[in-house]
Structures are given as C-alpha cells and as structure tokens.
Amino acid sequence: MSNKATREALGETLVELADEGVDVVAVEADLSKSTTTFKLAEKYEERFFNVGIAEANMMGVAAGLAVAGKIAFTGSFAVFATGRAYDQIRNTVCYAGLNVKITPTHAGITVGPDGGSHQMNEDLALMRVLPGMRVLVPADYHSAKAAIRLAAATPGPFYVRLGRATLPEVYPADAELEVGGANVLRTGTDVTIVACGVMVAQALAAADLLAADDISAEVIDAYSIKPLDEDTVLRSVRKTGVVVTCEEHSIIGGLGSAVAEVLAEHAPRKLIRIGVRDVFGTSGEPDELMAHFGLTAADIKLAASSLVIR
Amino acid sequence: MRDVPPARASYIHPHDWSATMPDFSAVQAKAARMRIDIVEMIAEAGSGHPGGSLSAADIVATLYFGDVLRYDASQPFWPERDRFILSKGHAAPVFYAALAEAGYFGREHLSTLRKLGSMLQGHPDSRKMPGVEVSTGSLGQGLSIASGLAAGLRGGEVPEPSHDDRTVYCLLGDGELQEGQVWEAAMFAAHEDLSNLVAIVDHNGLQIDGACNEVMCLGTVADKFRAFGWHVTEIDGHDVDAIRGALLAAKAHTGGPAMIVAHTVKGKGVSFMEGDAGWHGKSPSAEQVAIAVAELTPLTEGSAS
Numbered sequence: 001m002s003n004k005a006t007r008e009a010l011g012e013t014l015v016e017l018a019d020e021g022v023d024v025v026a027v028e029a030d031l032s033k034s035t036t037t038f039k040l041a042e043k044y045e046e047r048f049f050n051v052g053i054a055e056a057n058m059m060g061v062a063a064g065l066a067v068a069g070k071i072a073f074t075g076s077f078a079v080f081a082t083g084r085a086y087d088q089i090r091n092t093v094c095y096a097g098l099n100v101k102i103t104p105t106h107a108g109i110t111v112g113p114d115g116g117s118h119q120m121n122e123d124l125a126l127m128r129v130l131p132g133m134r135v136l137v138p139a140d141y142h143s144a145k146a147a148i149r150l151a152a153a154t155p156g157p158f159y160v161r162l163g164r165a166t167l168p169e170v171y172p173a174d175a176e177l178e179v180g181g182a183n184v185l186r187t188g189t190d191v192t193i194v195a196c197g198v199m200v201a202q203a204l205a206a207a208d209l210l211a212a213d214d215i216s217a218e219v220i221d222a223y224s225i226k227p228l229d230e231d232t233v234l235r236s237v238r239k240t241g242v243v244v245t246c247e248e249h250s251i252i253g254g255l256g257s258a259v260a261e262v263l264a265e266h267a268p269r270k271l272i273r274i275g276v277r278d279v280f281g282t283s284g285e286p287d288e289l290m291a292h293f294g295l296t297a298a299d300i301k302l303a304a305s306s307l308v309i310r
Numbered sequence: 311m312r313d314v315p316p317a318r319a320s321y322i323h324p325h326d327w328s329a330t331m332p333d334f335s336a337v338q339a340k341a342a343r344m345r346i347d348i349v350e351m352i353a354e355a356g357s358g359h360p361g362g363s364l365s366a367a368d369i370v371a372t373l374y375f376g377d378v379l380r381y382d383a384s385q386p387f388w389p390e391r392d393r394f395i396l397s398k399g400h401a402a403p404v405f406y407a408a409l410a411e412a413g414y415f416g417r418e419h420l421s422t423l424r425k426l427g428s429m430l431q432g433h434p435d436s437r438k439m440p441g442v443e444v445s446t447g448s449l450g451q452g453l454s455i456a457s458g459l460a461a462g463l464r465g466g467e468v469p470e471p472s473h474d475d476r477t478v479y480c481l482l483g484d485g486e487l488q489e490g491q492v493w494e495a496a497m498f499a500a501h502e503d504l505s506n507l508v509a510i511v512d513h514n515g516l517q518i519d520g521a522c523n524e525v526m527c528l529g530t531v532a533d534k535f536r537a538f539g540w541h542v543t544e545i546d547g548h549d550v551d552a553i554r555g556a557l558l559a560a561k562a563h564t565g566g567p568a569m570i571v572a573h574t575v576k577g578k579g580v581s582f583m584e585g586d587a588g589w590h591g592k593s594p595s596a597e598q599v600a601i602a603v604a605e606l607t608p609l610t611e612g613s614a615s
Contacts, residue, residue, distance in 0.1 A: 060491065
C-alpha cells in the first residue's frame with residue numbers, strides 16, 4: 001500500500017506525459033512546491049511557466065498556450081484557481097472551449113491548519129455550472145493519475161480536483177477512468193452511498209460499519225461529477241430505495257446537488273447529503289475537521305441507518 | 311460597387327520590408343470603407359460600440375491591409391499565420407469589417423451583427439467565426455492570452471524555428487488598462503522576453519462613464535509599460551504611415567515585448583461622434599447613418615480600390 005495525496009499525482013503524471021511525447025505544459029502561480037508542478041519544471045523547464053502570484057493571468061496564459069496547440073495545465077490552490085480566476089475560466093477558457101486543464105490542489109477542508117480562507121468548499125459548484133466544463137474528483141493517488149491522463153487525452157476544458165491530505169489507496173495502479181463514468185466499488189441492497197474524492201474511503205469504511213449492523217450498502221465512486229453517470233446512480237437507487245451522498249464540499253452545488261437533480265427528475269427517493277453545511281471552514285488538523293464537519297464514516301453510517309431503519 | 315479585395319496577403323520576410331511599401335492611400339480607403347461598414351452594421355443591429363471601433367479603424371486596417379499581418383483568409387488555421395487578438399472585444403465591428411474586407415466571409419454577413427444565428431456575435435466568438443483566434447469581450451484578458459500564445463508559438467510547429475517570425479498582435483483599449491490582469495500580463499511578457507508579442511493601445515481617452523483620466527486616471531501609459539520592461543513607441547493612431555512603421559519596428563524589436571501607444575480620437579471619421587463618450591455604445595439613427603456615410607464615402611476612393 002502506498003498512501004499518497006492526490007496532489008502528488010499532478011507533477012508526476014505531467015512528467016510521465018511529457019516523457020511520452022504528449023505536448024503538455026503547466027502554468028503555475030507561485031505554488032509549484034505545494035502543487036508538485038515543480039517536478040515538470042525540474043525535468044522540462046521549457047514546458048513550465050510561473051506567472052507569479054497572478055491567478056487571472058495564469059488562466060489567460062494557459063488559454064493562449066492552448067490556442068498555440070499545447071495541452072495546458074494550471075496550478076495554484078482550488079480556492080484561488082477557481083475563485084480569483086472565475087471570469088477567465090468562464091469567458092476565456094470555457095466560452096471558447098479551449099484545451100485547458102484546471103488542476104488545482106488543496107481543495108476542501110482537508111487543507112487543514114491554513115483555515116477557512118484556504119479551504120475551498122465551493123469549487124465544484126462553480127465549475128459544474130459552466131457550459132462545456134468536465135469535472136473530475138479522484139478518490140486517491142492512482143485514480144488522480146488516471147483523471148489527469150483522461151483530461152490530457154480528451155480535448156476541451158477540464159476541472160480536476162486535487163487535495164493535500166494523504167489518502168488510503170482505493171484503486172490499483174492501473175486504474176482507468178472515463179468521462180461520465182462511475183464505479184460501483186461495493187455492491188449492496190439496502191442503501192446507496194454515492195461519494196467522491198476524500199469521501200470515497202470514508203464511504204467504504206461506513207459500508208463496513210453498516211454491514212456489522214446487517215445493513216447492506218452499495219458504494220459508488222461518482223468521480224465524474226459532470227457529466228454524472230446518471231445510469232449507474234439510478235440503477236442502484238431503484239434497487240436500494242434510499243441514498244446518501246458524501247462530499248468534502250458544500251452540500252450546495254456539488255455531488256449532492258447533482259444526485260438530487262437526477263433523483264428529482266427520474267426517481268424521487270429519500271436522500272441525505274453529507275457535506276459542509278453552508279459554512280466556511282476553520283483551522284484544525286484534517287482528521288479533526290472531518291469529525292467537526294460531520295464527514296466521517298460514522299456520520300455516513302448514522303445517515304444511512306436513519307434512512308434504512310424507519 | 312467596390313472591387314472585392316484579394317483574399318491572400320503576401321508573405322513578407324522581415325528583410326524585405328522596404329521592398330514592398332504599400333499604397334498608403336489604399337489603406338486609408340480600406341479604413342474609410344470599414345468605418346462605413348461599422349456605422350451601417352451597428353445601425354442595422356440597433357446596438358453596438360461605434361466609438362471604439364472607429365478609433366481603431368486605421369490601426370486594424372493597417373494590420374490587415376498594410377502588409378503587416380501575415381494571413382490567408384482561405385486558410386484561417388494556416389500554421390504560419392500571425393495571430394491577432396482583439397482584447398477590446400466590444401470593438402468587434404471594426405474586426406468584422408476587416409475580416410469581411412480580407413475575405414474571411416462574405417460581406418452579406420455584416421448585416422447580421424448581433425442577430426440570432428449570426429456568426430457576428432456581439433463580441434468576437436472564435437467558435438463561430440473564422441479568423442477569430444480566441445473569444446474576447448470580458449476586458450483585461452487579451453494580453454494574457456496573447457502572451458501565452460506568443461510563448462507557445464516559440465519553437466513550435468514551423469519546421470525551422472530560427473526563421474519563425476510569427477508574431478502575436480494584441481489590440482487593447484485604454485480604459486481596459488484599468489483591469490489589473492493587464493499588468494499581470496505585462497509583467498509576464500517582459501519576464502518571458504516575448505519578442506514575438508506586439509501590443510497596441512487604442513488610446514482614445516474615453517470610456518463609458520467619461521474621460522478615462524476622470525473615471526480612473528491612467529497616468530502616462532507609455533511610461534507605465536516602459537517601467538514594466540516593454541519597448542514602447544507613441545504614434546498618431548490615425549496616420550497609417552506611422553502605424554505601419556511602428557508595427558514593423560515593434561515586430562523587428564528583439565529582447566522583449568513591444569507596445570505601441572496609439573493616440574486616437576474616439577468616433578474618428580464621423581464628425582458628430584468624434585470625442586464624445588456618449589457614442590461608446592450607442593446605435594446611430596438612419597439620418598445619422600446618412601450623414602456618416604456622406605462624410606466617409608469620399609475617403610473610400612483610394613488609388614487601389
């Protein structure tokens with residue numbers, strides 16, 4: 001087992017792609033050590049552009065590089081890459097459908113001690129609403145590498161959400177993802193747990209806890225938030241009848257909202273959304289914050305049990 | 311009736327500039343023709359931005375018809391083309407007038423400006439219109455895109471990079487310089503020594519709410535770019551000879567990006583629009599169109615058209 005953070009996949013995968021002759025470049029905003037894009041800079045200096053602390057320009061330069069034919073990845077933290085550069089992402093990248101891959105790190109509350117200013121819990125909502133944007137949230141290091149490769153191989157804008165926290169391995173090293181895909185990681189009959197990112201490992205742990213209470217949980221990794229694998233979600237929900245969504249993000253606008261929209265239109269069922277409940281983050285260690293905001297396996301188990309035992 | 315212009319601009323190597331001095335009166339005639347198109351298409355649309363389109367007409371006409379920009383209207387994605395980015399995207403009418411004149415699309419499209427189904431969107435849309443490299447309209451972003459594009463073109467797809475003189479031209483408004491992103495890009499372009507980047511500021515001194523220096527003082531634009539490490543020249547932005555000379559000198563400049571501060575008159579060429587911020591984003595009436603066309607028509611009779 002090699003437990004690593006999803007952010008570690010960024011620099012390593014960019015170097016691999018460059019080694020393979022893929023025309024990738026990275027534009028960073030002074031956070032290359034944290035995002036790991038420095039690895040590309042170390043081996044391929046000419047493929048790396050550091051714009052300094054200037055996220056709007058980072059996005060514009062990446063757009064220009066994409067117009068020049070490059071596959072342009074951007075760095076920085078999720079809070080800055082999406083919030084500070086939103087208009088650039090909307091009007092320059094998405095409106096023109098450019099081949100820019102927005103791959104910031106340090107998303108969500110697991111940023112930890114830096115606190116609420118740096119814990120981005122609204123990025124999925126911001127990115128999901130943009131026409132043409134594909135949104136991926138990998139659950140571990142291996143699936144993060146697959147997500148980055150998928151973004152590089154698929155023309156057009158992508159948002160790949162990466163994090164700072166070390167996560168347990170969920171996928172094998174040869175994992176492959178697809179746009180609009182989802183994986184049923186565990187089959188069950190009593191409750192559907194749809195998770196993404198950091199919460200996938202928590203959802204699997206919750207399924208173990210539920211099994212001890214004779215509740216059979218199906219766990220889906222909905223790594224493609226947009227487009228969402230509606231068929232996989234609906235097939236499971238029609239079997240189990242109740243749903244819990246789990247995300248390290250606001251319950252507004254992210255995975256929970258996406259699943260709720262699908263359920264409301266196609267198969268109304270009882271749903272509980274686990275996530276950050278419309279508040280800002282706060283300083284603390286990642287494990288403490290997961291408990292503080294109700295994002296642990298125990299919290300998922302409680303929610304699932306309340307839906308099943310009525 | 312006007313003759314249809316040739317679609318292809320000839321390839322001009324930097325060493326051969328003097329060999330092909332263009333007919334400046336022909337460029338002036340093109341600019342006048344474009345000004346008529348601007349006024350007529352905005353009137354037909356019922357909305358749009360005449361002031362900043364008219365102020366930029368001589369600059370854009372010189373780029374496209376003064377043997378400056380290298381392009382082939384029949385091959386919008388020709389790899390060896392120069393790139394033009396209209397950062398002040400609201401001046402789309404001057405861009406469309408030039409693209410139509412250059413042969414990227416038929417003139418009949420001009421009357422569809424801002425209408426449902428048209429490729430002439432209110433602001434340039436690269437997914438709808440040939441010859442538009444990237445969509446613009448949200449101010450302050452073009453120079454970043456142009457910088458990334460210039461960086462990406464270096465050592466790129468042209469077989470012999472040492473002879474690769476592909477140049478990225480970016481036209482900005484002066485009010486647009488109030489956007490902080492412009493200065494982020496200005497830093498980047500100088501830091502990266504982007505010698506293949508030429509920017510032009512259409513310095514007409516007016517923005518929607520009034521004089522730029524009253525809304526938010528720009529100071530001395532040339533000095534600001536010099537302080538950011540750019541090579542800067544200042545010209546009369548309605549003197550096509552001076553514009554061409556400055557563009558070619560800026561292209562030839564090595565050691566970093568070059569900026570041309572073009573002093574212009576907002577609404578230039580239409581007497582009642584000149585110098586009036588009220589014409590930033592307003593459509594003229596039929597009577598006003600007639601006056602404008604009457605003023606501009608005599609100027610369309612250059613020796614080449």
